[in-house]
Amino acid sequence: MASITPIDTPPASPAPPKPAKSTGRAGDKIFLGLSQGSGILLLLLMASIAVFLSYRAALAVSKDEGNFFTTFDWNPAGDPPVFGIAVLLFGTVVSSIIAMVIAVPIAVGIALFISHYAPRRLAAPLAYVVDLLAAVPSIIYGIWGALFLVPYLEGLNLWLDQFLGWTYIFEKTEVGVARSLFTVGILLAIMILPIVTSVSREVFLQVPKMNEEAALALGATRWEVIRLSVLPFGRSGVISASMLGLGRALGETMAVATVLSPSFLISMHVLNPGGGTFAQNIAAKFDEANQLGRDALIASGLVLFVLTLLVNGAARLIIARRKEYSGANA
């Protein structure tokens, strides 16, 4: 082999670019190696998360006697072991959708408030206050939700049942405290407000001033300025902000685990207590899980991982594409 290298290198070395790129200083090479290495380390980390989770998940699913996707039960300790993610998938998606429906319009409103309505001197402190919502740890949202919000929502639940019960969704067929998917959705909405707000706000602030001033010059009211120049410009930004929020809501653990009273039933009556989400199920079942039980939970975690990966990836792609076309970042 030693005989091959000296023959091989001289013709292969592309002479012009090499001296221009580096003067051969050792420090530069080491530093480049270190920083590039940590970048590669991150990619490896992501890959190994996928590989390790898939491996353990495959172990669990191969022992599952039920269908992993359609079984309405979680009993990996049973004989035969039966578990499936149908209820968890349903609960995760429903609670996140409720959160989105509540949070996105409000977040857009707050973002508009900070970018276009608030007195200029107040805008920065107000933005900071909204960011503080993001700094509160989720477990504190959890106990606040369970010990404070749940009793306070009783009245609202009665209302919804009374006035909107005919929609089926808001019909409350079981009595019991409001430890329901709906309450979880409200709590998740509060938790994802800051991220949706801050991303939307950034986009709204990037609207070319010319567009807004043109609209104002034509005699538009403030709302017409927003409708004609701000919202069309910010639409894709708001969409990706909402998807980032969705990603948060899907994976939220502690707030759901403290508030929800879980059950393995699928019910479209979102006010009824019961249901479950991936993360909540992992938190609740982990303590008593045996070896197979843990692998089963890892399998459900893998589904959650893929779900959040898709949602976040899509959101980032939308943001990235927007950057290229808008010219706002030029």
Place this chain on the structure above:
Amino acid sequence: MTTTDTSVQEHPTPTPPANGTTLRSRSLPRWAPLAFAAVSIALGVGIGSAAGWESRIQWGLVSAILFVAISYAATTAVENERQAKDRLATSLVWVCFLLAIVPLASLIWTTVGRGAEVLDGYFLTHSMAGVLGTEPGGGVYHALIGTLEQVGIATVISAPIGLLTAVYLVEYGKGGLARAVTFFVDVMTGIPSIVAGLFILSIMLMAGLQPSGLMGSLALTILMIPVVVRSTEEMLKLVPNELREASLALGIPKWRTILKVVIPTAIGGITTGVMLAIARIAGETAPIMLLVFGAQLINPNPFEGAQSSLPFYIWEQYRIGSEASYDRAWAAALVLIVFVMLLNLVARGIARWKAPKTGR
């Protein structure tokens, strides 16, 4: 009723001309929104107490709906359809903002109020050793130690990796690798904390490792790195290119330029980013629950044996479900929130104080 009131009062007020509104036929006075707000809150409280609703949430909702409706109706009556739509949007935006402030205020109010009942010097300096979960007494000392150690280890691992990755992306990064790293850092920001916990758990299961503080730190590291990368990257991008060029023009190698010029210029922002990342992971419960298990006793060694941590302690006390344990949970929540908020405030203070001076 309010509509007629305001429209009658609108004529004597001399303020509108200052606004240049004389060209318009009629307009509401500037204090009108405040009056609408006062009226609708009064009505909301009135209706609420008359109907005997327990929950203040309903009072607030009714007031908010009334506010929007009254503003719209009044503006339609006095001004015109376009102004009314504008007013509708304005009042909706205000209501949205208030809706966001209410939960934050309520949460902080509850935590401080309930937490202050138990929080004292004893609570901060004692563990739960020998205390029954349902009895009053005990404290968070063991959890505090656990949190500080786990977060400390996570910071020591992830700050250098995050910093170097950001340097790579800003100073060297071109082409496919850099794009891939950028994309996956973004995606990594969205990994749920419980999935990070499960990843370390699956490694533990295969390598036969026992739960310990270190395992929790590793999961926290996964959550922390992308946050550090993102914020450091933003800060490095703010460093003016002239500084780099000046240094390179003096014949200083690139790595020394980065170490001696670029990073010191951005150090304030980088510190802020790291502190905000610490504040974020300090409140993570899920990975700790899976990987550190939780202990009632003081275990100062993060490399061996179960530990506790503040957020996990709150979860544990909440699950016991007695009055005494709820009190402890709130007190620990207060400690955690103060810790996180202090980090946030100090971090933002540093950011403002040490902001790189771009331009003059």
